[in-house]
Amino acid sequence: MVKVVVSSSRGTSLAPGLPYTVDLPDKTVDTATVADIKAAFAAKYPKFYASRQKLSSKGDKKGLSDDTTLATAGVSDGGELVVKDLGPQISWTTVFVIEYIGPLIVHPLVYNLPRVFYGGPVQHSLLQKFVYAQVILHFLKRELETLFVHRFSHGTMPFAYIFRNSFHYHVFGGVFLSYAVYSPTYDASSPYIQGTIRDDPRFLWACTAVWLWAELSNGLAHLTLRNLRPAGTKKRAIPYGYGFNLVSCPNYTFEIIGWTVLSIMTGSYAAWFFLFAGTYFMWMWAVKKHRNYKKEFGDKYPKRNILVPFIY
Known part of the structure; x- marks a missing residue:
């Protein structure tokens, strides 16, 4: 099991109530990918679909590719990722x-x-x-x-x-x-x-x-x-x-x-x-x-x- 906190530097009406904790019960930091986080986040906020999201490590503006694992991104269990709205796709x-x-x-x-x-x-x-x-x-x-x-x-x-x-x-x-x-x-x-x-x-x-x-x-x-x-x-x-x-x-x-x-x-x-x-x-x-x-x-x-x- 792995949990990741998804926050935003700016408030967005697409995802009220941030930060939100994504829970992946069948994953670890070595197997969970950025795509998994996006999918789970979109399940909670359907209007914030995966292709509209840019996830990055806290303090880093560069977006993480979908196939990057949490371990590779340096995100530990309970760690944090920052989401940015890329706008309609x-x-x-x-x-x-x-x-x-x-x-x-x-x-x-x-x-x-x-x-x-x-x-x-x-x-x-x-x-x-x-x-x-x-x-x-x-x-x-x-x-x-x-x-x-x-x-x-x-x-x-x-x-x-x-x-x-x-x-x-x-x-x-x-x-x-x-x-x-x-x-x-x-x-x-x-x-x-x-x-x-x-x-x-x-x-x-x-x-x-x-x-x-x-x-x-x-x-x-x-x-x-x-x-x-x-x-x-x-x-x-x-x-x-x-x-x-x-x-x-x-x-x-x-x-x-x-x-x-x-x-x-x-x-x-x-x-x-x-x-x-x-x-x-x-x-x-x-x-x-x-x-x-x-x-x-x-x-x-x-x-x-x-x-x-x-x-x-």
């Missing part, structure tokens, strides 16, 4: 579905309703048709991967973050990109298009071939990562195979290549901005993942670059 699957749905709504509207957005008709150039197809296929792929491929190590995130996370895709990848590339500047009669390489089917098909390779390679990398983690677990393992033998995060590498192709095809400031902004975030995520791999697996982790083969 939303599943990561729902987060990504909402993020990627923005461009899938905005691009068809701007492409098919030019009179509304530009005040007149737009005779779509071959370039615009290629770009439209690439954008729609890309985000449809991302939605399908979210629903059927990705397995997330964290089940939820604070609901308030959905607006911040969606801004990049809805505004930069949706509104800015679509308004720029489907405008009369890129239509069939534009001097920017007529008689240039951007009106040459050979150039457009060559770019599309590279783009398609990048998209398929990105999908294969996601499948590799999925197969490393059995359903319902948070297991982590070293990924190997296509792309992973060169860099730690080939999914980001292929993603960047795909958007680079689209940016070269159009030359649009909006496409380049979306690429640079996305690359910045993926670079930060890749550095963090590479560091975590090396920290977790040590000498077992093979020597690889982070994002760019043979360079970085």
Whole structure:
């Protein structure tokens, strides 16, 4: 049997009467985990569900992972943990579905309703048709991967973050990109298009071939990562195979290549901005993942670059 006192530095209406003593009759400090404490606490206060809780040792603001045992956390029988309300939560699957749905709504509207957005008709150039197809296929792929491929190590995130996370895709990848590339500047009669390489089917098909390779390679990398983690677990393992033998995060590498192709095809400031902004975030995520791999697996982790083969 083990007992743990759960307190809060701030009062919360979700759990009146704190501190509360959690009693785990079938556990010891060596077997009881943070997840067990969260579950027992949520049983007492159902509105304070487990994913909304952050438990930390007294005097330490860093949250404890769910699989940490009380003994590992330095909490003895009768010890104390501090709970913090993370706010309403939303599943990561729902987060990504909402993020990627923005461009899938905005691009068809701007492409098919030019009179509304530009005040007149737009005779779509071959370039615009290629770009439209690439954008729609890309985000449809991302939605399908979210629903059927990705397995997330964290089940939820604070609901308030959905607006911040969606801004990049809805505004930069949706509104800015679509308004720029489907405008009369890129239509069939534009001097920017007529008689240039951007009106040459050979150039457009060559770019599309590279783009398609990048998209398929990105999908294969996601499948590799999925197969490393059995359903319902948070297991982590070293990924190997296509792309992973060169860099730690080939999914980001292929993603960047795909958007680079689209940016070269159009030359649009909006496409380049979306690429640079996305690359910045993926670079930060890749550095963090590479560091975590090396920290977790040590000498077992093979020597690889982070994002760019043979360079970085």
